Amino acid sequence: xxxxxxxxxxxxxxxxxxxxxxxxxxxxxxxxxxxxxxxxxxxxxxxxxxxxxxxxxxxxxxxxxxxxxxxxxxxxxxxxxxxxxxxxxxxxxxxxxxxxxxxxxxxxxxxxxxxxxxxxxxxxxxxxxxxxxxxxxxxxxxxxxxxxxxxxxxxxxxxxxxxxxxxxxxxxxxxxxxxxxxxxxxxxxxxxxxxxxxxxxxxxxxxxxxxxxxxxxxxxxxxxxxxxxxxxxxxxxxxxxxxxxxxxxxxxxxxxxxxxxxxxxxxxxxxxxxxxxxxxxxxxxxxxxxxxxxxxxxxxxxxxxxxxxxxxxxxxxxxxxxxxxxxxxxxxxxxxxxxxxxxxxxxxxxxxxxxxxxxxxxxxxxxxxxxxxxxxxxxxxxxxxxxxxxxxxxxxxxxxxxxxxxxxxxxxxxxxxxxxxxxxxxxxxxxxxxxxxxxxxxxxxxxxxxxxxxxxxxxxxxxxxxxxxxxxxxxxxx
Amino acid sequence: xxxxxxxxxxxxxxxxxxxxxxxxxxxxxxxxxxxxxxxxxxxxxxxxxxxxxxxxxxxxxxxxxxxxxxxxxxxxxxxxxxxxxxxxxxxxxxxxxxxxxxxxxxxxxxxxxxxxxxxxxxxxxxxxxxxxxxxxxxxxxxxxxxxxxxxxxxxxxxxxxxxxxxxxxxxxxxxxxxxxxxxxxxxxxxxxxxxxxxxxxxxxxxxxxxxxxxxxxxxxxxxxxxxxxxxxxxxxxxxxxxxxxxxxxxxxxxxxxxxxxxxxxxxxxxxxxxxxxxxxxxxxxxxxxxxxxxxxxxxxxxxxxxxxxxxxxxxxxxxxxxxxxxxxxxxxxxxxxxxxxxxxxxxxxxxxxxxxxxxxxxxxxxxxxxxxxxxxxxxxxxxxxxxxxxxxxxxxxxxxxxxxxxxxxxxxxxxxxxxxxxxxxxxxxxxxxxxxxx
Numbered sequence: 001x002x003x004x005x006x007x008x009x010x011x012x013x014x015x016x017x018x019x020x021x022x023x024x025x026x027x028x029x030x031x032x033x034x035x036x037x038x039x040x041x042x043x044x045x046x047x048x049x050x051x052x053x054x055x056x057x058x059x060x061x062x063x064x065x066x067x068x069x070x071x072x073x074x075x076x077x078x079x080x081x082x083x084x085x086x087x088x089x090x091x092x093x094x095x096x097x098x099x100x101x102x103x104x105x106x107x108x109x110x111x112x113x114x115x116x117x118x119x120x121x122x123x124x125x126x127x128x129x130x131x132x133x134x135x136x137x138x139x140x141x142x143x144x145x146x147x148x149x150x151x152x153x154x155x156x157x158x159x160x161x162x163x164x165x166x167x168x169x170x171x172x173x174x175x176x177x178x179x180x181x182x183x184x185x186x187x188x189x190x191x192x193x194x195x196x197x198x199x200x201x202x203x204x205x206x207x208x209x210x211x212x213x214x215x216x217x218x219x220x221x222x223x224x225x226x227x228x229x230x231x232x233x234x235x236x237x238x239x240x241x242x243x244x245x246x247x248x249x250x251x252x253x254x255x256x257x258x259x260x261x262x263x264x265x266x267x268x269x270x271x272x273x274x275x276x277x278x279x280x281x282x283x284x285x286x287x288x289x290x291x292x293x294x295x296x297x298x299x300x301x302x303x304x305x306x307x308x309x310x311x312x313x314x315x316x317x318x319x320x321x322x323x324x325x326x327x328x329x330x331x332x333x334x335x336x337x338x339x340x341x342x343x344x345x346x347x348x349x350x351x352x353x354x355x356x357x358x359x360x361x362x363x364x365x366x367x368x369x370x371x372x373x374x375x376x377x378x379x380x381x382x383x384x385x386x387x388x389x390x391x392x393x394x395x396x397x398x399x400x401x402x403x404x405x406x407x408x409x410x411x412x413x414x415x416x417x418x419x420x421x422x423x424x425x426x427x428x429x430x431x432x433x434x435x436x437x438x439x440x441x442x443x444x445x446x447x448x449x450x451x452x453x454x455x456x457x458x459x460x461x462x463x464x465x466x467x468x469x470x471x472x473x474x475x476x477x478x
Numbered sequence: 479x480x481x482x483x484x485x486x487x488x489x490x491x492x493x494x495x496x497x498x499x500x501x502x503x504x505x506x507x508x509x510x511x512x513x514x515x516x517x518x519x520x521x522x523x524x525x526x527x528x529x530x531x532x533x534x535x536x537x538x539x540x541x542x543x544x545x546x547x548x549x550x551x552x553x554x555x556x557x558x559x560x561x562x563x564x565x566x567x568x569x570x571x572x573x574x575x576x577x578x579x580x581x582x583x584x585x586x587x588x589x590x591x592x593x594x595x596x597x598x599x600x601x602x603x604x605x606x607x608x609x610x611x612x613x614x615x616x617x618x619x620x621x622x623x624x625x626x627x628x629x630x631x632x633x634x635x636x637x638x639x640x641x642x643x644x645x646x647x648x649x650x651x652x653x654x655x656x657x658x659x660x661x662x663x664x665x666x667x668x669x670x671x672x673x674x675x676x677x678x679x680x681x682x683x684x685x686x687x688x689x690x691x692x693x694x695x696x697x698x699x700x701x702x703x704x705x706x707x708x709x710x711x712x713x714x715x716x717x718x719x720x721x722x723x724x725x726x727x728x729x730x731x732x733x734x735x736x737x738x739x740x741x742x743x744x745x746x747x748x749x750x751x752x753x754x755x756x757x758x759x760x761x762x763x764x765x766x767x768x769x770x771x772x773x774x775x776x777x778x779x780x781x782x783x784x785x786x787x788x789x790x791x792x793x794x795x796x797x798x799x800x801x802x803x804x805x806x807x808x809x810x811x812x813x814x815x816x817x818x819x820x821x822x823x824x825x826x827x828x829x830x831x832x833x834x835x836x837x838x839x840x841x842x843x844x845x846x847x848x849x850x851x852x853x854x855x856x857x858x859x860x861x862x863x864x865x866x867x868x869x870x871x872x873x874x875x876x877x878x879x880x881x882x883x884x885x886x887x888x889x890x891x892x893x894x895x896x897x898x899x900x901x902x903x904x905x906x907x908x909x910x911x912x913x914x915x916x
Contacts, residue, residue, distance in 0.1 A: 028880050039763055057769065064739040066774035 006169065007186040008261045015262045017289035021182040022086070022111065030115040034063040036100065037107045044097035044473070045109060050431035051078035051150075052469030055094055059112055070116035072127035077469075078434075079153035080146055080192050082121060083175050084427045085114035086184040089278075091311045093427070096475035121191055130200040131159035137444045140165065140222040142209050142387070145173020146426045147228035147417025149196050150433030151440075156199040158441045158449065163222075164201060167208040173230055175426055177255045180282035182289060186258045215387040219412060224440045226406070227388070227399060227415040228433060231377035231423055237274065241332030246340035250275065250283035250374035257286060268370030269293040272343055274329055275374030276306035281313065283372045284321045295321045296366065300328035300348055301356055324366070326350075328358060332371060342367045380419060388413060398422050404470060406436030414440060431469055480779035481786040482772060484518070486753045487646045487671035487730045489605045491578040493518035494743065494787055495771050498734050498755035499582040499607060499650075502765075504556060506566035510573065515765035516772055519578030520570070521674075521755060524555035524609045525563045525594065526584040526621075537683045537693030539709060548709030549758045550683045552694055552701055554615040555584050560594070564601040571602035580648065584609040584621050588638045595642045605645045608636060608670075610661075611652035611677025613704045626652035626677070629664035636668035646671040648732060651717075653710075654680050658717045662727035673721060674732035674755065676714045678704025707758040711736030715749055722750025722795045738767070740774030747787065748794040806900065807892040810869035810885045812862050818882040819860070821853035825873035825883060826860040836866035837873060 012019050025033065037059040045055045054073055061070035074081035090096070090110040098106035120127055137160045141148040144166030152162035170176050172189040179189075197203055209215055218225050234249035236242060250273060256265050271292040273284040276299035288295035297316060299306055302325050306313065316323065324345070331344040347362035379397030392400045392409035399408055399415040406414040416432025418424065438449045482493035496519030497503050497512055504523045512520055531553055539548035556563055564581075571579050581598040583606055585591055598606060610632050612622030625631050636649055649665035651658055653676040665673050680702055682692045692700040714735025721727045733751030737743050738759040746754050759767055775787065784790060814825070829837040839858035842848055847859055862873070874883040895903075903909045 031880075041764060041766075057766070060767075061770050061774070064741060064770055064774055066740065066770055066777060068777060069770060069773040072773075 007190070007258055010181075010185065011262060015290065018181050018257075018262060018286070020086075020185070022114075024118060025108075025111050025115045027115075030062055030112060031065075033108055034059045034112060037063075038100060040099060044099060045094040047468045047473045048093045048097035048475055049078075049468040050093075050425070050427045050472040051084075051434060052431070053077040053081065053094075053113075055109055055113075058116060059107065059109070062112060062116060067116055067119045068125050068127050071120040071125075074113055074116055075128055075195070076157075078427065078430050079150055079196060080175065080426060080430050081113060082117035082188055082192055083146075083179070083184060084430070085110050085117055086188070087175075087179050088425060088427050089309050089311070092309060092475055093472075097473065121188075126198070128195070128199060130198065131157060133159050134161060134200075135159040135445065137161065137223045138163065138221070139224045139226060139440060140218040141226045141228060142215075142218070143173065143228035143230060143417070143419075144168075144171030144193075144203055144205070145228055145230050145417060146175050146429035147230075147420075147433035147436075148173075148226065149193070150430035151226045151228065151414075151416065151437045152201040152203075152433075153196050153199055154434045154437035155440065156196075156201050158437075158445075160441065160444070162201045164196075164203040165207045165209050165213065166203060166205045169205055171203050171205060174251075177258050178251055178279075179426075180254070180286060181257045182286065183282075210383065210387050223412070223444055225413045226433065226436055226440070227384070227391075227408070227413060227419060228417045228429070229380055229383065230418040232380040232383070233378055234373055235376045235378055237329055237332075237373060237375070239329060239331055241334055244334060244338055244340075246334075246369065247332060247371045247373065250279055250372040251377070253283055253372050254279075254286065257290075262290060265290060266370070267292050268340075268368065270296070270368045271370045271372065272296045272298055272366060272368040273372045273374055274298055275376075276301065276308060277374060277376070278308045278312050280374035281308045281316050283374050285316050285319050287370075287372065288319050288321050292370075296324055296368070297321055298324040298327045298329065298343070298345065298366070300326065302326055302350055305350065328356070330363065333365065340369050340371055343371060377418075377423065379422075384419070396422060401432075402439075404435060405439035406432055407439060428472075431472070435469065480776045480784060482518075482776060482779075484753045484787060486578075486732060487605070487648070489519070489578050489580070489646050490576070491518040491753060492576060493772055494747065494753040494775075495519070495768055496521055496578065496580070496732065496753060496755045497760060497765075498757035499524050499609065500551075500757040500761070501553065502757060502760045504558065506570050508765075509566075509570040509579070512765045512768075513570075513574045513577050516768045517577075517765065519580065519604075519753070519755075521580040521582050521607050522556075522563060522567060522603075524582040524584045524612070525560055525598075526555050527590075528557050528559055529554040529615070531557055532694075532696045534694035534696065537703065538707075539683050546707055546758070546762050548681075548683065548705055549707040549761070550681050550694075550703040550705050551678065552614050552696075552703045554612065555609070560597065564597050567598070567601040567603055571604075578604045580605045580607050582607040582609050582650070583639075584612070584616060586619070586621055591635065591638050592642045595639055599643070599645055603645060605648060605671075606639065606643060607648045607650050607674060608639060609650055609677075610635070611650050613652065613654055613678055613680050614702055623652040623654055623677070626650075626661060627655050629660045632661055633664040633668045636665055636670050640669040648672040648674050650677055650734075651675040651721075652677045653713060653717055657720075659720050659724045659727055662721040662724065662729065666727055666729050670729065672730040672732060672752075673727070674734055675717050675721065676710065676735045678706045679710055679713065681705035706736065707762075708736040708738055711742060715745060718746060718751050719749040719795060719798060722792060723798065740771045740778065743771060744775060744778060744790060747790045748792070750792045750795045752788075752791055802897040804896055805894040806897060807890050807895050809888045809890050810871070811864045811867040811888055812869065812871060812873050812883050813864075813886050814860060814862060815882050815884065816847050816850050816859070818879050819850045819853070820879055820882075821850065821857060821859055822878060823858075823860055824876045824878065825862075828872050828876040833870055833872045834866065834868050836863045836868075837861065838863060 039056045058070040058073040094109045095106040141164040144164045155162045176189040267290045271287040284297040326348045327345040333342040335341040342365045347359045381397040399420040401420045406416045414436035417429035499521040535553045537550045538546045581603040583594045610626035616622030617624040649670045730752045733746035734755040743754045826837045840861045877883045
């Protein structure tokens with residue numbers, strides 16, 4: 001069992017707002033909610049799920065009292081179903097697509113999925129079995145985040161042996177270190193990693209490919225390689241005053257929340273988070289919940305250009321975070337002791353062509369004592385070039401992959417997750433890892449994996465939308 | 479993993495879940511889809527001289543937002559030719575040798591019964607089901623329920639079939655009869671191998687109050703239909719148990735009637751069915767429902783330490799006695815869990831108007847009950863007067879919160895005494911009459 005002292009338990013009495021924001025359903029509530037589901041055929045929720053979980057089926061199983069069966073349906077499609085139940089932006093995925101949401105409230109798929117996965121995890125019920133025979137094929141997985149774990153678990157199902165190489169002390173990637181604490185605790189991710197291992201996957205932590213093991217030996221010693229290294233360090237602002245204490249990447253701040261007792265985390269009185277995406281929202285909201293007097297999110301463009309989901313922005317507002325729009329940071333001001341004292345902004349406007357321009361003579365200073373940067377993570381082009389010099393990357397520095405198979409320009413190498421998609425959700429990473437695993441299985445054995453969908457012989461004028469695994473349908477927020 | 483395979487009077491099936499004869503079992507296409515989805519058996523839509531159906535054919539009983547609590551149909555037997563049906567049975571059996579394919583038959587003369595049976599056996603059917611149950615259309619011509627309601631006729635026709643059949647024969651019984659065990663006994667006397675019940679129940683689901691015609695609507699008129707679906711499960715369970723407990727019936731039973739999930743199926747098995755058949759639930763949601771049925775039943779058997787589904791069959795048959803043999807000295811009262819009570823007060827009004835007037839509405843402050851989840855402050859809450867509660871358990875049924883009202887046994891210290899014991903003791907002067915309820 002992994003040493004969990006690295007992830008201290010929450011002192012809920014002192015930091016009640018860092019407890020899970022969403023309460024899990026009771027058995028009674030789960031049953032009632034599950035009965036609202038219509039059990040659609042070729043359901044839109046399945047088409048919207050990037051791992052193609054058969055949602056109506058698992059909800060029906062909850063309603064008949066077959067909760068372990070529900071967990072099996074979920075985890076078979078998505079090995080990180082427990083995390084996804086907590087962190088997926090369901091408003092723009094399954095719940096956003098739910099047909100019941102048309103006239104009423106959509107079915108609370110996220111909480112139902114959590115109910116089923118919690119049920120088996122809490123009781124130690126095992127619903128997945130390791131494959132009964134081994135094919136003898138070995139696959140190396142570079143990176144133990146959601147895409148690597150998704151790929152490894154799927155390969156294990158077909159009897160292939162996957163070895164995951166993770167440079168960090170624990171696998172899970174951002175799923176372990178980077179999720180907003182009030183959405184999910186790292187212990188859930190550790191349990192999922194244990195589940196992946198129970199399928200016969202080998203996970204080696206503290207191993208950096210390229211340093212501890214040369215990438216050439218992966219290509220020589222394994223039948224295929226999956227690259228799931230995610231994204232790199234946070235982008236810096238590059239403005240005067242940035243270097244020095246009090247300015248931190250938001251992801252490092254969030255990592256500290258996982259690794260340190262919350263009481264030890266330095267939180268300023270007046271915190272400013274720079275950025276407009278979901279990570280920025282996570283950071284500013286957690287700063288407020290940890291006790292910042294004011295927590296402000298500053299974004300250089302307007303609200304319409306923010307990439308953060310509407311429901312996340314609403315959460316930040318509900319939690320009394322301030323949102324400054326059209327505010328571009330130009331200088332960080334420090335006091336005599338070198339501590340952050342304020343941030344100078346200039347007002348911007350967005351031209352009709354979308355270009356951003358500073359408005360002259362509109363500077364002002366926001367007092368603050370801590371600044372968190374959430375303006376994106378760099379792509380790991382240099383590392384990728386070093387590991388696989390012939391691997392083709394696209395103009396944005398992402399691994400160029402076939403969207404259906406994760407195949408790269410190198411015949412033995414597949415990729416998925418943030419390093420290939422540029423930075424999406426956990427569920428996208430798992431789905432991409434899974435697709436790559438299916439393609440690797442086909443490449444190594446020549447056999448097509450069977451995905452269970454019954455097609456109608458008459459369904460020729462439009463194939464069933466089927467599983468979102470192949471091409472998830474994105475729903476816009478209501 | 480429990481073994482779900484069954485053997486119904488010699489018909490082997492990988493699991494107890496069969497599709498009942500009806501619209502889902504009309505074609506080979508459907509049979510292939512059904513077996514692919516995981517069903518164990520398929521009872522073909524009744525084969526006989528092809529009929530012509532009307533439009534519309536179905537109506538339903540919806541209750542609130544619950545759709546198809548009951549389904550009513552006026553569809554008749556197969557409208558496809560006998561040749562087509564048997565050719566398709568042969569095709570299905572070739573592809574699915576280990577699944578059960580049963581030919582349901584309905585015709586009139588002895589010669590025609592013999593002909594259908596022989597052709598069915600040539601096609602490779604694993605067995606036959608004799609349809610003595612259609613409550614509309616066919617009975618008007620002396621077939622279907624006209625046969626089922628008359629045990630002597632049913633016995634005669636069954637014996638014709640038994641003259642020829644070498645494969646197992648199941649007689650499907652109609653519930654539209656005074657006492658179904660007489661029909662079951664007739665099947666046994668004729669030498670049938672098994673019985674299946676129930677077929678559909680005579681019904682009219684609604685009346686259109688503008689046109690003054692029930693549904694299904696056919697050019698200004700309607701007709702009596704056959705009712706099925708979840709609403710009929712209690713009637714079916716009762717009849718299955720009656721046959722299972724009747725020593726003169728004694729045939730293996732295929733249980734039919736409102737089965738939607740594994741739990742329903744397990745209840746039929748516990749009351750004496752060897753296997754089950756499903757129709758309405760598939761018409762509502764498709765063949766895919768069988769996945770949870772197989773999985774859920776298997777998990778249930780595992781949880782009970784039963785290694786085979788056969789161990790479940792009949793476990794509850796003998797838990798039913800005549801009313802007069804139930805213990806009058808068994809006392810239970812209802813108790814409310816105030817941590818769960820939401821203050822809807824439905825238990826009070828049900829008891830007040832509909833039962834025994836022993837639930838009072840009291841002030842939560844003065845009775846130390848306090849405020850449960852979301853209950854309005856200072857609003858009265860229900861309290862059961864245990865000394866007056868007769869333990870009828872109406873409140874526990876009315877209460878919308880699972881497990882909020884529990885029936886709790888109160889030891890009386892008295893010896894068990896049934897009504898029939900009581901009558902004996904009165905007759906022997908061993909006790910005085912019990913006082914009547916005030």
